[in-house]
Structure formats: structure tokens, C-alpha cells
Amino acid sequence: GSQHRLWPEIEKTVKQQVEMAKLGVGECGTGWQLFAEDGEMRMYRREEEVDGMVVDPLKAVHVVKGITGHEVCHYFFNPQYRYDWETTLEQMTVLETISEDSLLFLQTHKRIWPASQRDVVFWSHMRKLPDDQDQDGPDIWTVVNNSTEDSEHPANAGKCVRIYLTVCLMCQTRVDPPKDGAPISRDNVSCKITYCSVVNPGGWAPASVLRAVYKREYPKFLKRFTAYVKNQTKNKPLMF
Numbered sequence: 001g002s003q004h005r006l007w008p009e010i011e012k013t014v015k016q017q018v019e020m021a022k023l024g025v026g027e028c029g030t031g032w033q034l035f036a037e038d039g040e041m042r043m044y045r046r047e048e049e050v051d052g053m054v055v056d057p058l059k060a061v062h063v064v065k066g067i068t069g070h071e072v073c074h075y076f077f078n079p080q081y082r083y084d085w086e087t088t089l090e091q092m093t094v095l096e097t098i099s100e101d102s103l104l105f106l107q108t109h110k111r112i113w114p115a116s117q118r119d120v121v122f123w124s125h126m127r128k129l130p131d132d133q134d135q136d137g138p139d140i141w142t143v144v145n146n147s148t149e150d151s152e153h154p155a156n157a158g159k160c161v162r163i164y165l166t167v168c169l170m171c172q173t174r175v176d177p178p179k180d181g182a183p184i185s186r187d188n189v190s191c192k193i194t195y196c197s198v199v200n201p202g203g204w205a206p207a208s209v210l211r212a213v214y215k216r217e218y219p220k221f222l223k224r225f226t227a228y229v230k231n232q233t234k235n236k237p238l239m240f
């Protein structure tokens with residue numbers, strides 16, 4: 001809860017990340033280049049390096065019919081579903097339950113040749129926010145994942161190179177009520193998903209390898225994840 005040592009950082013980072021996610025790819029200046037398209041999904045990246053390491057920020061926008069922002073965040077945040085949709089995940093451990101909407105994770109991801117295997121420690125927070133651009137519309141739901149230190153799991157102590165990431169999944173639900181006053185069904189809802197991520201790969205990895213991994217893995221991840229949510233929710237009542 002709000003007494004936890006990470007709470008001030010969680011509050012600050014969530015607000016900052018949601019504001020960034022709301023910025024369209026046009027508004028936040030030049031530099032965003034479209035690198036993948038599939039139906040309603042558009043993926044952009046900026047080519048950035050920090051100390052000679054590729055840390056290309058990524059922003060993906062996708063519109064998916066038949067699911068809500070609460071549902072998308074529910075399946076993204078809760079650990080019990082993660083092995084179903086996160087294909088590069090080798091090991092996931094919940095290190096701490098900070099509160100019912102905040103968890104501390106340790107994840108190791110499958111090694112991607114020729115780079116060495118990576119692991120990451122991050123807090124994950126799920127939150128509902130009023131949509132200030134659409135007062136009487138449904139709320140925005142978001143999950144923010146942000147790397148943090150954990151004294152029990154120091155970086156680079158084992159076989160894995162520690163990576164650092166900030167991820168924001170922001171979801172805006174749209175309801176188009178049926179003309180005849182019938183109850184809202186899945187045919188009347190869609191979700192605009194904005195996924196932003198910055199991953200610092202930690203130790204050295206060839207820029208060409210990293211960019212190839214991201215180009216291949218991000219579109220696959222977002223398509224697989226959204227298909228998973230549609231499949232999990234299709235026969236369940238709507239979650240707003």
C-alpha cells in the first residue's frame with residue numbers, strides 16, 4: 001500500500017508514463033519511425049543509444065474489438081496468465097506482493113543467440129484513471145512495469161545479464177451502444193491499446209542483434225497477447 005518504500009516511485013512513474021503514452025507519435029516530435037504494421041496495429045521506434053548500447057524506445061498502438069481496457073490490463077498484470085502469452089519467458093517469480101495492485105517480479109528470459117541470457121527485476125502496478133479527454137467515457141486502465149533493485153537478487157550475480165526496462169500498457173475502452181437500447185455486448189466495445197517500452201539490455205549486445213530481436217519479437221508479442229485476451233474473454237461477462 002501507500003506506506004511501502006516503492007510507493008512514491010510507483011506514483012511518480014505511473015503518472016509520467018501515462019502522460020507519455022497519451023502523446024501521439026506525431027506530437028512527441030520527430031524521430032518516431034513506423035517499423036511494423038498489421039491490421040490495426042502500428043509499431044514505432046526511435047533509434048537511441050546509451051553508452052553505445054541500443055535502448056530504442058518503442059511505442060505501439062493497436063485497436064482490438066470485443067475486449068475492454070480492464071480486461072487487457074487484468075491479463076497483462078496477473079502472473080497466473082503470463083506463461084500463456086509471454087513466449088520468451090523462461091522463469092517468473094513474484095518476489096513481493098506490495099499491494100493487491102502492485103507486485104515485484106523477477107523474470108529470466110530465454111537466451112537469444114549470440115547474446116547471453118537476460119533477467120530483470122521490476123515492480124508492476126495496475127491502475128484505473130479517469131480519462132480527462134473523455135469525462136463521461138469509460139476510465140483508462142494502465143499497467144506500468146519498471147525495473148528496480150532487490151537486495152536478495154543483485155544484478156549480474158548469476159549467469160544472467162540484468163536488463164533495465166520501463167513499460168507502460170495504457171488502455172482506452174470505447175463503447176458504441178446498440179441503437180435499439182439492447183444491453184452492451186462485446187460487439188459494442190473496442191479497446192485502444194498503447195504499449196510503450198524502453199529496454200536497456202544491460203551488458204553489451206550487438207546493436208544488429210538487439211534491433212533484430214525487437215523487430216521480430218514486439219509485433220509477435222502484441223499480436224499473441226491481444227489474441228490471448230480475446231480468447232480468454234469471449235464467453236465471459238464484460239469487465240469495465
Ligand SMILES: CCCCCc1ccc(-c2ccc(S(=O)(=O)CCO)cc2)cc1/C=C\c1ccccn1
Binds near residue numbers: 107115201213
Ligand atoms: C539480447 C536480447 C535482450 C532482450 C531479452 C528480453 C528482455 C526483456 C524482455 C521483456 C519484454 C517485455 C516485458 S513486459 O512488457 O514487461 C511483460 C512482462 O513480461 C518484460 C521483459 C524480453 C526479452 C526478449 C525478447 C523480447 C523482446 C521484445 C519483446 C518481447 N520479447
